[in-house]
Amino acid sequence: MQDFSFPGAQMPVIAAPGLRPFADLLVEVGAVQDVGLSPYGGRRLIPIVGGRAGGVHSGRAWSARVLAGGADHQRIVGATLAELDARYVLETDAGELIYVANRAVRSAAPEVMQRLARGEPVNPDQVYFRCTPTFETAAPRWAWLSERLFVGNGVRLPGQVALRFFEVL
Numbered sequence: 001m002q003d004f005s006f007p008g009a010q011m012p013v014i015a016a017p018g019l020r021p022f023a024d025l026l027v028e029v030g031a032v033q034d035v036g037l038s039p040y041g042g043r044r045l046i047p048i049v050g051g052r053a054g055g056v057h058s059g060r061a062w063s064a065r066v067l068a069g070g071a072d073h074q075r076i077v078g079a080t081l082a083e084l085d086a087r088y089v090l091e092t093d094a095g096e097l098i099y100v101a102n103r104a105v106r107s108a109a110p111e112v113m114q115r116l117a118r119g120e121p122v123n124p125d126q127v128y129f130r131c132t133p134t135f136e137t138a139a140p141r142w143a144w145l146s147e148r149l150f151v152g153n154g155v156r157l158p159g160q161v162a163l164r165f166f167e168v169l
Helices: 110-117 140-147
Strands: 019-029 033-038 041-057 060-066 070-078 081-092 097-107 128-137 150-157 160-168
Touching: 019 060, 041 081, 097 110, 097 150, 128 140, 128 160
Parallel strands: none
Antiparallel strands: 019 041, 019 160, 033 041, 041 060, 041 070, 060 081, 070 081, 081 097, 097 128, 128 150, 150 160
16 A cells, blocks of 8 residues: 655554454345435335344354344435435344344446346346444444444345445554
C-alpha cells in the first residue's frame, strides 16, 4: 500500500484490520411485497419468517433462531443495484434476544438481478452482496456486540438468504 506524505508530519504505520468469523445465518424469507417504482427508486419488502444462526465466540459455540416478524426493506436503485436494510431479532438457545440491523448492497448484471427478483437460483460468484450488520442487546454476555464493527457477505437463495458475518479486528 502506498504511503502518503503530509508536509511537516510523519504518518504512523497503520495496519489493515483483520477479520474474525462470528456468525453464519440462514434466514428464511416470505413472499416479496413489491411496492413499485417511487420517486426514490423501486421499493420491495421481504418478510423474515424464521431461520437459524450460529457461530463461535471466545472458543465456545453458540446458536440462535431468527424470529419471525422482521423484514428486509429494499430500494432498487437501478438495473444493477439494490440497497437492502434488514431488521430482525435473534433468540439465542439461552433465551437472550439480539436485535440485528443489517444494511447491504447487492449488485450484478441486469439479467442476473432480474433472475434474483424472480426468485430464481443464481451463481453467487455473479453477485456482489456485502453487508454491515449492527447489534443491540440487553444480555450482558453479548454487550460487546454493540462495541464492535462487523462486515459480511451473503447469498440470495430461493426462499432464503445465507449470511456470514465477521468481526472487524
